Amino acid sequence: MSHGPGPRQIPVVVLAGFLGSGKTTLLNHLLHRSGGSRIGAIVNDFGAIEIDAMAVAGALGDSTVSLGNGCLCCAVDASELDVYLERLARPETGVDVIVIEASGLAEPQELVRMLLASEHPGIVYGGLVEVVDAAEFDATRAKHPEIDRHLALADLVVVNKLDRVADAADAADDSDAARVLGVVRTLADRAAVVPATYGRIDPEFLFDCRPSEERIGQLSFDDLHRPDSTHDGAHDGHLHAAYDSASFVSAVPLDPRRLMRFLDSRPEGLYRIKGYVDFGAHDTGNRYAVHAVGRFLRFYPEPWNGAAGEGRLTQLVLIGAGIDAPALVRELDACVSDAPHTADEHGMWGVLRFVQEQEQEQEQEQEQEQEHFVQEQDQEPVA
Numbered sequence: 287m288s289h290g291p292g293p294r295q296i297p298v299v300v301l302a303g304f305l306g307s308g309k310t311t312l313l314n315h316l317l318h319r320s321g322g323s324r325i326g327a328i329v330n331d332f333g334a335i336e337i338d339a340m341a342v343a344g345a346l347g348d349s350t351v352s353l354g355n356g357c358l359c360c361a362v363d364a365s366e367l368d369v370y371l372e373r374l375a376r377p378e379t380g381v382d383v384i385v386i387e388a389s390g391l392a393e394p395q396e397l398v399r400m401l402l403a404s405e406h407p408g409i410v411y412g413g414l415v416e417v418v419d420a421a422e423f424d425a426t427r428a429k430h431p432e433i434d435r436h437l438a439l440a441d442l443v444v445v446n447k448l449d450r451v452a453d454a455a456d457a458a459d460d461s462d463a464a465r466v467l468g469v470v471r472t473l474a475d476r477a478a479v480v481p482a483t484y485g486r487i488d489p490e491f492l493f494d495c496r497p498s499e500e501r502i503g504q505l506s507f508d509d510l511h512r513p514d515s516t517h518d519g520a521h522d523g524h525l526h527a528a529y530d531s532a533s534f535v536s537a538v539p540l541d542p543r544r545l546m547r548f549l550d551s552r553p554e555g556l557y558r559i560k561g562y563v564d565f566g567a568h569d570t571g572n573r574y575a576v577h578a579v580g581r582f583l584r585f586y587p588e589p590w591n592g593a594a595g596e597g598r599l600t601q602l603v604l605i606g607a608g609i610d611a612p613a614l615v616r617e618l619d620a621c622v623s624d625a626p627h628t629a630d631e632h633g634m635w636g637v638l639r640f641v642q643e644q645e646q647e648q649e650q651e652q653e654q655e656q657e658h659f660v661q662e663q664d665q666e667p668v669a
């Protein structure tokens with residue numbers, strides 16, 4: 287992908303959006319639907335275990351780079367990012383576009399500034415894509431008014447999880463979805479706004495996502511070169527200032543009933559849980575990817591032999607505001623099975639309730655996919 291005369295410059299797109307909005311899902315969709323174009327990805331996890339990187343690594347192989355444990359927006363020095371950009375931008379990688387998946391608590395403007403300040407001749411800032419969880423939109427904005435500022439900087443906004451808005455409204459009509467889309471359009475200035483379910487957007491939107499000079503101007507020269515307060519650790523205005531994360535790893539399988547009791551009684555502040563669970567003898571063939579976003583909870587069984595990585599481990603990251611991380615880890619410790627090699631007949635029922643729904647979702651998805659296929663030509667961004 288060349289931009290006129292001069293050296294080939296690879297666009298670097300920042301993919302941002304609040305915790306659990308669907309960034310990894312969207313990235314995976316793009317990786318599977320990018321046709322002949324090759325996407326390189328840099329994944330920045332907030333937690334100490336790189337769950338997001340694991341979720342995309344299978345699809346990307348050596349074109350994924352993982353920058354874990356903390357928001358990239360607070361990197362003391364952007365040179366680490368430059369090193370990874372340089373690696374992905376080498377002609378032999380054949381990469382056409384690089385996507386940086388920000389952590390769900392990152393400040394997108396800081397990432398954009400880092401890219402604009404980069405002196406790497408082989409890359410060019412390719413725009414900001416913001417993913418919005420339509421079902422959590424009102425609550426997230428109420429808690430974090432900064433979201434409005436993020437949307438104003440975006441070049442493309444993907445309003446995701448529209449299936450869940452219809453659920454929440456408990457109605458067949460999509461009036462609530464239309465309302466959320468309307469609010470996002472007002473906030474997103476002149477950016478393209480694309481409705482989506484499971485991040486299924488036309489990959490061309492990513493390739494066509496170009497930052498407007500005006501928006502870049504908003505991140506003024508002064509800002510770009512100001513002594514960044516984040517560098518002395520004072521980033522109080524950042525979304526993640528109020529958040530903590532806890533990580534849990536166990537080589538001994540978890541007891542499904544105990545884990546469900548833990549999940550059913552999880553504190554309000556614990557907004558995001560993600561990772562993989564080993565239920566041992568209860569299902570020797572699968573590990574269970576688990577995702578909680580607010581009160582939303584899903585398990586996704588995946589065959590162990592398809593899972594990249596070494597041993598059979600449970601690996602979880604928990605992110606929330608006002609959480610007692612050591613206490614949560616102690617509670618998870620108590621979910622470890624006393625009898626990992628025996629399974630009781632009904633032990634998995636609690637877990638399977640949250641898999642069942644996903645199967646239905648997949649059926650709905652397939653139906654929608656067929657409709658979507660017919661309508662795809664009509665999918666236009668709304669400026």
Ligand SMILES: Nc1nc2c(ncn2[C@@H]2O[C@H](COP(=O)(O)OP(=O)(O)OP(=O)(O)O)[C@@H](O)[C@H]2O)c(=O)[nH]1
Nearest residue numbers: 304305306307308309310311390446447483484577
């Ligand atoms: N119902 C529904 N679920 C979705 C949709 N998109 C994503 N999800 C689910 O939402 C959960 C979180 O999705 P991710 O893609 O991991 O979100 P993320 O933004 O990468 O999360 P963080 O990196 O932790 O901020 C997963 O369980 C997804 O399967 C959607 O359109 N509808």
